[in-house]
Amino acid sequence: MAEILRHDKTARQLRLLSDALDSGRLGPVRRLVNTLSPAEIGNLLESLPPPKRSVVWGLVDPEDDGEVLVHVGEEVREGLIADMDPDELVAAVEDLDIDDLADLAEDLPDTVVDEVLKSMDRENRERLEQVLSYEEDTAGRLMNPDVVTVRTDTTVDVVLRFLRLRGELPEHTDHLYVVSKRHQYLGRIALQALLTHDSNTSVNELMDDEQPAIDVHETSDEVARQFSDHDWISAPVVDDNNILLGRITIDDVVDIIRNQAEHQAMSAAGLDEEEDLFSPVRRAFRRRMLWLTINLGTAFLASSVVGQFQGTIAHLVSLAVLMPIVAGMGGNSGTQVLALMVRGLALGQIGPSNVMTLVWKEVRIAIINGIGIGLLLALIVLLWFHDPMLAFVIALALTINFTAAALGGVFVPVMVKRMGFDPALAGGVILTTITDVMGFLSFLGLATLLLMR
Amino acid sequence: MAEILRHDKTARQLRLLSDALDSGRLGPVRRLVNTLSPAEIGNLLESLPPPKRSVVWGLVDPEDDGEVLVHVGEEVREGLIADMDPDELVAAVEDLDIDDLADLAEDLPDTVVDEVLKSMDRENRERLEQVLSYEEDTAGRLMNPDVVTVRTDTTVDVVLRFLRLRGELPEHTDHLYVVSKRHQYLGRIALQALLTHDSNTSVNELMDDEQPAIDVHETSDEVARQFSDHDWISAPVVDDNNILLGRITIDDVVDIIRNQAEHQAMSAAGLDEEEDLFSPVRRAFRRRMLWLTINLGTAFLASSVVGQFQGTIAHLVSLAVLMPIVAGMGGNSGTQVLALMVRGLALGQIGPSNVMTLVWKEVRIAIINGIGIGLLLALIVLLWFHDPMLAFVIALALTINFTAAALGGVFVPVMVKRMGFDPALAGGVILTTITDVMGFLSFLGLATLLLMR
Structure with a gap:
């Protein structure tokens, strides 16, 4: 394991720091930490488990404290703020730029915000109050009123x-x-x-x-x-x-772009981009529980389809062996369409004028893929179970499910976005529910029609 | 459908443009297109199906052609370049900055590159040759030699x-x-x-x-x-x-960050970030075929596990109804761990010093989730099938699979990265194979041991 990421600067610092922490000599840790920029310190703190994080946080030059707070995720930030007393906090944040201060304000205790406002001259206080008067995630919140x-x-x-x-x-x-x-x-x-x-x-x-x-x-x-x-x-x-x-x-814009990217990657797995790598088990559990419960509901939906075909499966157990393939492959091909659509929607490239062209393109790819992969699958099934009709049924079911995946892959994200939700977050769950249901339904349904004599 | 994305500027332009194109009046299209920045024109071209794309490309002010080529994805770029004759291409690119020209060079026909080199003065030619002498995706390729x-x-x-x-x-x-x-x-x-x-x-x-x-x-x-x-x-x-x-x-750096994000989102679905939303069916088919074939292989691996338990399933068909739940839920919970790990690895936050802490945290969450979701699942199964032992088996199997998902979610991306592959690309396939296999094995295995009398 020691070889991983040796080329990576942050990981290298992390190991040096970790060794120094383990040896208990805090002098070298302090020196190491304070050669870093606030963003690098923030990244390093995020990569430390909470007990070590607290120790290192205490060693950061107080002059950098404010900037470091700006550069860490919300969940980590809350922990760092909880480690500081109000006076330290006021000292840390009062010299920040107005836009950074506005960014932090909602995570700070009210008494600290009041104290900081009091310590400011009238001009800066009015500026901060003005910035805070705009909604989060708007230009008003991002701007710095200090212009020449x-x-x-x-x-x-x-x-x-x-x-x-x-x-x-x-x-x-x-x-x-x-x-x-x-x-x-x-x-x-x-x-x-x-x-x-x-x-x-x-x-x-x-x-x-x-x-x-x-x-x-x-x-x-x-x-x-x-x-x-x-x-x-x-x-x-x-x-x-x-x-x-x-x-x-632009530096604030770079942060927005990074956050958008993290949001998309994390929300596809039902996570919050502010989640701490080391968030307390209880907190992580509660958050993931919700996501898993939603997924449990959709899994039962798919199961109930299988439940309708228990008689067929009892006759022909090989159906149970093969049915996950049809459902899973549909999921894989739908996910590809979804990824293209989520990107296109984020870039504003998809609208009423081209959505039907996309559907038609994806359906054609699905049918060609269904025939290609379907033939391969049929061949393997034939060799395994020596049942030509079963091989035909699985190839046909796969093609049907690929087509459903193409239609779902295009329309689900469009609908989800239209309803005001995040296609990256909700799109995947809905789509795989469709491909599971359609996979089981088409395969077991065709089998019941064509194989039960 | 007409309501989607009305707030979105690009989508609005797209509709205006599309209407104008459909009406066949190219004057308004030309005027509309040439109010846009090269990046906006690039985005718009990417959102048009190829026939319309060609028409609009012909209407772009030749002065902007070079900049537009810089701003589109590789696949779209190839198509646009194919639409131009060599003289047009030389005229379009010869006034670009050296770094942009270097970026385009490998997509241009050799004759065009030679022509452009010939048209340059000696200083610029040497500069371009120098930039091109560095490897792709290095600072040498990104830099502009024009400094004061x-x-x-x-x-x-x-x-x-x-x-x-x-x-x-x-x-x-x-x-x-x-x-x-x-x-x-x-x-x-x-x-x-x-x-x-x-x-x-x-x-x-x-x-x-x-x-x-x-x-x-x-x-x-x-x-x-x-x-x-x-x-x-x-x-x-x-x-x-x-x-x-x-x-x-910084403008080039913003492009890198955007590309990294796209790469991560697209490669998780086995796609190339350069893929054209409207890439020709034949081309898209060939690319996706590979990904689906890999997934077909892993699906058979999971199926072969089910195949070992055909006797058990024949005895108790409800196992076939419930087994996708155990496998699928394991996949969902593993994907959450994977998303956290991929982000952490990309930020250099994960190394030998903290990987065991992460494993321990994720295993604890998995066990707690296994008990929580497992109880809920057991209750539903009990109400559905009236079999307390079956309810116990599914809850236990789920907890085992969650634990496998936690271990796989942490170690798979670390190993994949160590072997020099992209964790976002290969991690998901390997992980869901693990959770499918473990899901079927634990559920059907426990059922064989405890339910077959």
Whole structure:
């Protein structure tokens, strides 16, 4: 086992850290941990079982505490916060950027949030309250209100002097925003442009008014889509009156994209993407229980179909041996269609205009696959059970189930999405129920019709 | 169906476009398409069945052709390239950035690549040849050699004059790189710093030498990890002698992250992430056939276990009714463990130091779930078949299979990764084979021992 992942930097750190922890020498652990970036520390904490996690968390430089909290999953975060006293928490988070602070706020005890608000100057307090007033997973929550604005009736020279006076710019500033007197968004100026143009050029000339601003109520998924469609590094956020409220930067968008991906992968297995790798057994049990109970219900549905054919099975026990193949293969082929559909739906590529073309394509593939795999299956069954009619029945049942899988694979995710649910989460359960039921029904039904004499 | 996804911008464009195409008026289609960014056009093309796709592709502004090709999946790209004659292709791609051109190069006909190389000036030709000399999916392939460098023995004032003379900077330039006489990487200067410091400040003073450079042979996955761990917008790429070769920017990293996510979601269903939603039936059939044949093999393995117990089933047909439940529920619970493990392995969070802790946690959850779900299942079976011993057997078999699922869920992905395969691709097949075999074996085996008198 020691060879696994040797090439992997995080895993290497993990082993070093684990060895140092086991030896009980905390000095080297502290030094190791504090060479890492907050995101790396977060990743490392997530990979430690809770007792070790607490020890290492206590060794992290308090200056990094806030950033580390931003970078871990919700479940791990709750545990880390529970390990800190209110004063430590206030100290850890009060210097965070407004958008990060807003992100953490709902996981912090109310007293800590109040304390942090009190410690802020009026401008920042108002900004934080404004960000928190927008719904979760909207542009308003993602934005940082700290932006550098200039007016249109000025020149590069004036802007340069203003910037030198101002000093440091907010992180990842690649553009200054041009606003009207009423703070309406007019356009943006690239820092590059300021550096490559004559000092007497007017701001108006350099202003790029092509990039649309993001509406503060836009969903974060839509924000991510726009960023990656346009290769933006940052984008302005405005309200309904086009008043500039803040700015979203690519680093937050990268986090959204990562979360979307995790959500899709985890929810296909009925898990929450915030789940801690080491979540307490009791908690994990409760969560998984629900998912397994739903699956138990669908399993009984499929079983009850088999139950209708007990007489047939009693006559011909080989049906019981072969029936899982028909059901399972239908599930496999349906899952392939589902994966294509879930991706297409997530990218907005599927709509009324092309869904029938897709169905037709998938049904044709299903029938060809049914014949191809069906012939192979029939041959094996013939060699095994020496019953040509049984071989014919299983090949036909397989083709029927593949067709059902193709229809289900296309329509189930579309319907699930239409009903407002997540196709990645609910699609798989419904689809495999269909392929199980259809697999048993077609195979045992055809067998009853054709083999029972 | 018309209601689906009305909120979704791409789907809305798709419908407008589809209506316009159906009406045969190509003027509005052309206007609509050319308001979109190349990435949006790419997404739209991917959502069109091939005949419509060809029509729309012909209407795209030739200036955008190259960028659109960069933004579509490989399979769609091949089709679009086949639609163009060599001259069009050369014109489309010759103005692309070096990194984009390198990305396309292997999908282009050799004659087109030669033509493009010939049309370039010597500097760019050498750059492209250099980028192409690195392996796919490494930093060398991702980098853009077009970087702005300054020397250490100079001042802000000189740099500003140099930039004004130079004019436009490469896209997404947020830092200038400081190099030695031998072009070795020394550090970087933020554009921000140039704008906020006095013109007589020395470059040395402003230089940030903290950010490590990326090794040109680093894998693209590792590059993506470093970018998101450190919130970089761009990073320098160096060779073994620390000579600055180029620069990687966040927009390419966003593409890597998206591809990783797609790869994981699609490969779990045995699909290639480059697969076209509308790939020709023959091609899709051949690809899926392989996956289904592998699954057919594992299905027979599970069936052969059932085959060993035909005598038992003939005695008690209710076993055939209930056995898919034990096998299927084991698969569901194993898939949950697998999803957690695949994520953990991808993040480098799992190694020899914590794998046993994980196993122990998952086994405990499995046993508790086995008892909980097992009792529920036993109760239903008791009500259905009025056989207390059968109810006991199914609950015990379920607990055994949950435990097998927990062990398989942890060890299978670790082993698969250790053998150099993709846990997301192969893990699911192996795991469900284990849970099917163990499910049938434990249920039918226990039934033979305890119910056959």
